[in-house]
Amino acid sequence: MNVNEAMDLVQKHVNEYVEKNKSSLPSHIQMDNKNLDHVKEIACSIMRTKWKVGYPGGSFVQAVVANNLMEAMGRADVLNRESLYFYCMVIKNLDMPMKVYRFISKEEVD
Numbered sequence: 001m002n003v004n005e006a007m008d009l010v011q012k013h014v015n016e017y018v019e020k021n022k023s024s025l026p027s028h029i030q031m032d033n034k035n036l037d038h039v040k041e042i043a044c045s046i047m048r049t050k051w052k053v054g055y056p057g058g059s060f061v062q063a064v065v066a067n068n069l070m071e072a073m074g075r076a077d078v079l080n081r082e083s084l085y086f087y088c089m090v091i092k093n094l095d096m097p098m099k100v101y102r103f104i105s106k107e108e109v110d
Helices: 003-024 033-051 059-065 069-075 078-093 098-109
Strands: none
Touching (some): 033 078
């Protein structure tokens, strides 16, 4: 497995979680595919940053991963501000896929 495959696996894993749990998002985000895609993108970036897969996310993502509420709120656009609770759910409830864990562990050993 390479970095791109690991990133794709994280994206698939996160997207499945978002689809199963999107009822926790505000209804106007659930109903709008563009907004829902943005939430999926940010959630993927959060988990990739947390798990150190690929490159780190932007300042909002890094603030969320660092558990810095003040910084996250200051960096968030309206959609991300409305989705912050959902991002916390993703962080607390989503486990790293075993294939990604093995990839990360191998990278640390090499």
